[in-house]
Amino acid sequence: MNQNPHLRFSWPVEAGREERLKGDFVSLLKESGILFPFSAPAELPTKPTSERLWVESTTILAFYYKEGVIVAGDRRATAGNLVIHERAEKVISIDRNTILAIAGTPATAFEIARVLQHSFEFYRRSQLQPLSVAAKVRMVSKLLKDNMALSLQGIGIVVPLLALADPFGKEEPTIYFYDALGAQFQTVDFAASGSGSPAVRSILQYINRWSGKPSIERNEEEAIRLALQLLDIAAESDTATGGVNRRNRIYPQVKLLKKSGVVEIAQERLAELFAEAG
Amino acid sequence: MIEEPYRWLEAIANRREYIEDQLQAALPLAVVNGEPGIIIATKRVGTPKIYEIYDHLAMGCIGHPADMEKIRQSAIELAHLEGFTRSREDVSARRIVTYSLAVGLKNAFEQIFSAPFLFRCLFVELGEKLEKDEGWIVDYDGSYWTSFGRDMSKGLLISGKKEIMEKFRTERESLGLLEFKSINEMVLYAIKLILWASETASLKSSLTEGVRSVEERMEVTTLADYEIVLMDRNYYDRQSFTVGNDALLGFSSSS
Numbered sequence: 001m002n003q004n005p006h007l008r009f010s011w012p013v014e015a016g017r018e019e020r021l022k023g024d025f026v027s028l029l030k031e032s033g034i035l036f037p038f039s040a041p042a043e044l045p046t047k048p049t050s051e052r053l054w055v056e057s058t059t060i061l062a063f064y065y066k067e068g069v070i071v072a073g074d075r076r077a078t079a080g081n082l083v084i085h086e087r088a089e090k091v092i093s094i095d096r097n098t099i100l101a102i103a104g105t106p107a108t109a110f111e112i113a114r115v116l117q118h119s120f121e122f123y124r125r126s127q128l129q130p131l132s133v134a135a136k137v138r139m140v141s142k143l144l145k146d147n148m149a150l151s152l153q154g155i156g157i158v159v160p161l162l163a164l165a166d167p168f169g170k171e172e173p174t175i176y177f178y179d180a181l182g183a184q185f186q187t188v189d190f191a192a193s194g195s196g197s198p199a200v201r202s203i204l205q206y207i208n209r210w211s212g213k214p215s216i217e218r219n220e221e222e223a224i225r226l227a228l229q230l231l232d233i234a235a236e237s238d239t240a241t242g243g244v245n246r247r248n249r250i251y252p253q254v255k256l257l258k259k260s261g262v263v264e265i266a267q268e269r270l271a272e273l274f275a276e277a278g
Numbered sequence: 279m280i281e282e283p284y285r286w287l288e289a290i291a292n293r294r295e296y297i298e299d300q301l302q303a304a305l306p307l308a309v310v311n312g313e314p315g316i317i318i319a320t321k322r323v324g325t326p327k328i329y330e331i332y333d334h335l336a337m338g339c340i341g342h343p344a345d346m347e348k349i350r351q352s353a354i355e356l357a358h359l360e361g362f363t364r365s366r367e368d369v370s371a372r373r374i375v376t377y378s379l380a381v382g383l384k385n386a387f388e389q390i391f392s393a394p395f396l397f398r399c400l401f402v403e404l405g406e407k408l409e410k411d412e413g414w415i416v417d418y419d420g421s422y423w424t425s426f427g428r429d430m431s432k433g434l435l436i437s438g439k440k441e442i443m444e445k446f447r448t449e450r451e452s453l454g455l456l457e458f459k460s461i462n463e464m465v466l467y468a469i470k471l472i473l474w475a476s477e478t479a480s481l482k483s484s485l486t487e488g489v490r491s492v493e494e495r496m497e498v499t500t501l502a503d504y505e506i507v508l509m510d511r512n513y514y515d516r517q518s519f520t521v522g523n524d525a526l527l528g529f530s531s532s533s
Contacts, residue, residue: 021351025358032359096517118362121517125330126354 023123023131026115057240059196059231060090060101062161063204063215064189065223068173068258069163071099072227074196074235075250076242077106086242091253095120096261097165098136103194104158104180108150112143112158130167137162137176137184144182151180159193163257173257190215196234196241203230220256224265225277227254232274244274289390297418300396304340304438306475308468309400311411311430312458315518316404316509319468321476328507330519331401332357332369336509339399340438341418349397353379371403375414375422384420394418400436404509404518415443423447431456433467437475446475449485461526465506469499 060073073090076083091101092113100116102109119139123131131139140162150156157180165173176184177191185191189208192200207226208214218226228244231252235243244251251270256263307320307327318328318338327346328338331353339346356378361369379401386395395418403412409427413434416422425434432453435446458464473492474485483491506522513520520526 025362028355028359029362034359034363114362118358121333122354122358125332125358126351128326128329 021126023127025119025122028122029115057238058090058103058194059192059200059234059238059241060103060161060194061192061197061200061204061227061230062099062101062163062175062177062187062190063223063227064175065215065218065220067220068165068256069099069175070223070227070254070256071101071161071163072231072252072254073101074231074242074252076240078240081239086245086248086250089253091255092117093255093262093264095124097130097167097257099163099255099257099262100140101161101163101193102158103160103197105150105156108147108156109158109160112140112147112160115143116140133164133166133171133174136164140176140178141182141184144178144180148181161191161193165257165259165261169259173259194241196231196238199234199237200230203233221273223256224254224270225273228252228270228274229277246271246274286390290388293387293390293394294419297394297396298440301341301398301418301438304398306435306437306442306472307338307340307400308471308475309338309402309413309430309434310456310458310464310468310471311408311413312460312464313408313511314459314461314464314508315511316402316411316413316430317461317464317468317506317522318400318402318509319465319472319504319506321472322503322505326505328505330507330517331374332361333366333517333519334404334509334514335369335371335374336402336404336507336519337399338402338436338507339397340436341395341397341399345395345397346399349379349383349395349399352382353401371401371412371414375401375416379416380420380422382420383416383418387419398436398438400434402509404511404514406511406514408511428455428457431458433471435471435475439475442475446471446485453486461508465501465522466496468506469496469504472504473499 057078058074062069062071071091075087077085077088091099094100094113094116100113102113116139120131120136140160144158147156147158159180160178162176163173175187175191177187177193178184190204204215215223215226232243235241242250251267254265254270256265305321305323310317318336320327320338325343327340328336329350331337335357337350337353353374356374357369383395397418399416401414401416405411411427411430413425413430414422415434415436432450435443437443470489470492474488501524508520508522508526509518510520
């Protein structure tokens with residue numbers, strides 16, 4: 001009846017429309033002809049397995065501290081041995097209660113982050129209620145699964161970390177990590193991803209087991225200092241991790257997730273805290 | 279019937295009369311801007327009437343709930359698709375209203391063999407600065423009227439009664455610019471406009487007199503009677519839509 005393609009007044013009989021009324025932004029993208037998820041043509045040559053399974057060049061980490069969760073990531077972006085960018089943003093606020101940290105192919109990772117940002121807001125605005133934590137966790141998993149073709153060819157692999165706070169402020173914030181095919185795992189102490197993550201894992205395991213002051217007992221300042229130190233150490237052994245570059249004033253990205261939501265830590269405060277740490 | 283021009287005109291006139299009649303009972307909704315942002319307010323009833331559309335866009339409407347819902351969903355879809363495929367800066371009230379809402383509403387209004395939309399709205403865009411704020415009054419027939427920047431501080435009003443809207447629109451021109459610095463002042467002015475529009479018994483008294491006379495009645499009204507949303511300029515680059523509560527709006531909990 002209506003000629004305007006944007007105002008679909010013949011609701012609710014159109015194909016795909018019912019899905020969107022449930023707040024599904026990805027269905028809207030598909031119906032509008034905007035390609036997502038990415039899919040690789042089947043005839044693209046795949047690399048041998050040994051070359052394919054290279055580790056993502058970066059370091060991202062998340063751990064619990066006294067008031068919630070801290071998420072941090074270095075700022076370096078590389079292409080093979082080449083450093084192409086020293087100010088990449090890998091710790092992304094998806095909404096007021098969600099942080100995604102990305103390791104892997106930037107093109108896919110940023111697109112996943114953009115889809116998540118719009119999907120969560122689209123759901124909240126259209127349904128007049130926020131998306132639940134469980135649904136957010138599953139949605140990241142689904143996007144990774146949809147990206148399987150590129151992951152298997154070794155050209156679009158993404159291994160993110162996800163930190164979420166309950167939008168109703170009832171539950172404590174939680175950390176999830178994923179594998180490249182979309183399996184999701186909830187962690188009880190910390191998670192790290194990327195090429196510099198082995199060093200971070202070892203140190204956090206030591207701290208949580210033997211230091212006498214596990215990360216969850218540390219306050220905000222101590223947690224931020226620890227995150228900066230971890231990335232600094234990761235950068236010592238991993239050329240793909242930027243760490244802390246004091247000369248050029250490039251500090252990692254650090255975000256906190258409290259019960260009340262995301263708090264971004266300014267570069268100036270990071271500089272102060274890192275200087276205090278010696 | 280539509281082959282005969284006179285009958286078509288008659289059908290359209292009947293349709294307009296029917297819609298106006300159906301909207302008569304709708305409670306007024308007011309928008310006021312100032313330095314802190316934009317206030318959208320209406321009397322609280324069962325269903326919310328003020329909706330978030332995008333980071334810096336909101337819509338307050340009156341009409342049939344099912345029609346409001348269809349149009350709300352369409353506006354949200356449009357804004358999000360545009361924001362995703364282009365960028366947040368490309369999502370604007372002007373484009374949504376003039377290229378989509380108005381066109382769609384006019385088409386639907388002129389389809390005389392189908393049920394019309396019982397709908398009227400105030401579409402609002404928060405600017406980075408007060409001068410960039412926009413308010414669009416969009417009617418069921420696709421016609422729209424707009425106010426920008428500081429002019430919006432005089433207020434914008436929609437009501438179920440067309441004559442009240444017209445009186446307000448004419449007389450607001452004589453009001454000086456009201457430069458609101460606090461949220462509290464903006465809320466009080468919006469409530470005055472709502473009270474004026476909902477309780478004015480006579481259309482004979484002027485807007486200025488009317489607003490002055492409702493000040494006495496302000497004492498018996500409480501914030502809980504109103505649905506109030508602040509488009510917060512502090513969060514212009516993020517999600518600015520904030521549902522008002524006493525503390526946010528600058529009132530003590532006892533007021």
